[in-house]
Each structure stands twice: as structure tokens, then as C-alpha cells.
Amino acid sequence: MVKLNALREELGLAPVTPDEDLPTFDGAxxxxxxxxxxxxxxxxxxxLAQELRPHLxxxxxxxxxxxxxxxxxxxxxxxxxWLAAVTGGQATIRSSWGDTVAQRGSPGEIRMEQRLVYEGRPVGSLHLEADPGWHPLFRLVAxxxxxARLQSAAAGAARRRVGERQFEALLAGDTTGAPEGGPCVLAALRLDRVLPRAERAREAHIHRLDVLCAVGEGYxxxxxxxxxTTVRGDKALWLWPSQDPEREARGLHTALLNATEEDLRLGVSSPQPGYGEVRAALRQALQALDEVRTPRGLVSFQRLDPLQALLDSPALHALSEQVRGRMRAEDEGGKLEDTLRQYLAHRGSLAELARNLNLHVNTLRYRLRRIEEVLEGELAEPxxxxxxxxxxHAAPREGRRAPGSA
Known part of the structure; x- marks a missing residue:
């Protein structure tokens, strides 16, 4: 290989001792x-080229x-x-979300890994288990x-654009040319940041969603x-024919987490009988998405509390504020409200409830009559x-997300 002193001589520098090999640009x-x-x-x-000339x-x-x-x-x-055959080891190419795309050969003595990055975003990784002397060739083949990964991504993008048009048609109610069979499942993703208003920032945000669409589509x-798959507003959407809904949703979620460090939330619909129910699936996925409470979390519509949407609704919040407002106007100390809460949670007799509240049973009856007068209803009416x-039991307003926020 090229000697250090030969290089220094070419540059008009004084030689150094000892003489050293310089096999790489970094070494020089x-x-x-x-x-x-x-x-x-x-x-x-x-x-370097002169030394390699006989081998070129x-x-x-x-x-x-x-x-x-x-x-x-x-x-x-x-x-x-090719890499496995030349090195005698095992070569593996993985996607950005961790799936093994290709693997050949037998495991070797050392593991080498090279992330494959394009314009700042990961597109995959190359792995080699072989003699460490193959590392320079490994870096070149990377x-x-x-x-090759970019070519696969380009093919996926072309496929995805065709799918986008079909997806948008289904969301518009046009099932012409829809895939046959069922069931199908829809997933919706939102990043933990509000969609920017500035044009360039908005485009960058949508591009990040589009990249995640590609990850899910590849999975x-x-x-x-x-x-x-498609991007709608501040959300990325996927629709697929499901065989094992829970396992597929978890797999999609894992693939997305492996592909990005950004905080995101994923909501998944229940299985629908066919592609004619895509709009219903979207409503379910968005409802599940709104119930994701932790960054990088997943919620499935099938696992939602059936009353949660009602407990979170604006109409129920208005009712809650009205009821509490009336009672507080008549009872600043909060005794009536506390008594009503205990009454609603109690399953035994009034005598048992009175003992729990450390009240005479007649005092409890008086408070319950006052509650009926204030709220203009009868507690005997289901x-x-x-x-x-x-x-x-309505969820408090504090801490609720504003529309369109994460």
C-alpha cells in the first residue's frame, strides 16, 4: 500500500520515522x-491508483x-x-423498520453493520458476518x-400512488374496482405536533407522513x-385486507416505531366486513386515535371503553357543568354534590349509606329530596x-387536546 513517506515526499514535506502503511484516506x-x-x-x-494499477x-x-x-x-x-459468496460469510439487507429484505450465506466470525441513509432519513441497513478483512469491500457494497433500497422505495412509491387514488375513491363512497373480499382494517396515524401553517413547514410535515406511509406499505x-395508503390532512392512513387484525396492527406499530424516533400515535379500527365500509372504519380509527394517551402509543377501537366517546363528548360536558352549577348554587359547601356522588356509587340500602356517611337516615332522605328539587327530577326514575x-363521570375538560392537535 501507499507509504506515508512517499506521500510526504510528493508534498515536499520532510520524511518521518517509522515508515507506515496508509491503506485509507482517513489514515492519511x-x-x-x-x-x-x-x-x-x-x-x-x-x-494509490499506481499501486493498484496491476490489479485494476x-x-x-x-x-x-x-x-x-x-x-x-x-x-x-x-x-x-454476491457479498455472501465472495466473503464466505452471511450478508443481510434489512428495511428501515427492521424487516429482513434479503439474507444469504452462513454466519461468520465478526458482525459488521452499515446504516443506509438517503437525504438524512434511513432507508435500511446492510449486515455482514465474515472475516474482518472484508470490511473495505463491505463499505463499498453498502x-x-x-x-437497491432506493429502487425498491421508488417502486413502492409508484405502487402507493395508484393505491392512493383507489383509497380516496373508497373514502368518497365509490367502490368501483375495490378489492374483493374482507374483512379489512383501517389505521390512522398522527404525529405529536400540530400541522404547521407556514407552507414550507407544512410540506415538510406532510413529507414525514408520506415517508411513514411508505414504511407501513412496505410492511x-x-x-x-x-x-x-394515503395522507389526509395531518394524518397518515392505511387500509388492508386483514387475516389477524391484532397481530397486524401491532406489527405495523412496531415497524413505524423502528423507522422513526418521532413521537406518534396510532389508532386502528375494528375489522369491517368489506371495502364498502371504509368510511365507518375511518370513523372508528379516528376515535381510537383520539384515545391514545401516551406518545408513540397504539389504541384499537375493539379495546375502547364503549362509553368513552360519550363520556368525552362536548354535550356531556355541558350537562355535567349544568348539573354541578345548579347544585353549587344551592349548596356552597358541596354537601349535596358529595351526597349525590355517594348515592350513585352505593348499591345497598339507604340505612347502609347513611351509616357510611355518618348521617342519620332522615338527614340523608332530606338531602336526597333537596337534590331532586334542585335538579328537577326524581331519583326513583332510572x-x-x-x-x-x-x-x-364525564372526563374533565382540563388536559383535553384541541381539535387537530396531538
Missing amino acids: AAHLACVPASRWRPVYARL PAVVELLGDVRTAVDGPQAERAIAG ELARL FHGRDLGCL AFVARLYLAF
């Missing part, structure tokens, strides 16, 4: 920090062989196969693996599930009691 940079890179890099490249035909042949793999119909599998495509129960 460590010894020549005082010299501008624009001076030493061209010299280093020429000296073989290098070109070798790299040409792996380069043809990128142009094939299954580029990632071909690249993994660039070809990145190109389902890798499992032979024909997913449709419908009236039901309204009071819901009013006192």
Missing part, C-alpha cells in the same frame, strides 16, 4: 492534519459483477448473494445496497397484504339517575 488524513485536504488528497489518490482489471471485473446485481429484478437478494407488502351518573 490523521497524519496530514496540517496540510489542506485539497493538496494531499489528489496526490494520495494518484499514488480484476477490480473492475469484480465490481462490475456486483454492479449488474443492482440492475436485476431482485437487486437486494442478488447483492446479498453504497450499492443503498441504491404489509412484505407480508403479501395488498395495503392502500333515566334521570342515568343522566346524573354520566354527568358525574
